[in-house]
Amino acid sequence: MKLHAVVLPLLLGLATSAIAAPPVNEPATAALHGDAQRPAEAGGWVRSELYFGVGEETGPSRREQTDVISQAQWRAFLDKEVTPRFPDGLTVFDAYGQWLFRGAPEPNRLSTKVLVILHEDTPQRRNDIEAIRLAWKQATHHQSVLWARQPVEVSF
Secondary structure, X not given: OOHHHHHHHHHHHHHHHXXXXXXXXXXXOOOOOEOOOOEOOEEEEEEEEEEEEOOXXXXXXXXXXXXXXXXXXXXXXXXXXXXXXXXXXXXXXXXXXXXOOOOOOOOEEEEEEEEEEEEEXXXXXXXXXXXXXXXXXXXXXXXXXXXXXXXXXEOO
């Protein structure tokens, strides 16, 4: 076998890998550069979680009948009340929840949708969350929608 037949492919391979390899001193990152709506880094944001009961209550201590909310009804609510207020994005988790009414012997159990929205912490955004909660209570006659919020740092 001739030496150039072995050395030439080896040199080409080394040259190609040197061109394709990222510089050693630049750290790798998954973050994009961002824009005004989706910044590369931002403070002053919160993670809001809203807990919506969508299933049937169980247990002997029921105080109210909770109708099952269908997937189509849930989607219609998202489309009408949530998406117009937060068009840039949201996340929904299916969950199970339970709570104990004061003096009740057993917890009430309910299928739940957890809506997660990352948003700027402004009066307008807080008003939007309150409007969503009120719309759900009016549409379903539920007593409450739990809202948990915490500060977050975001990067898009």
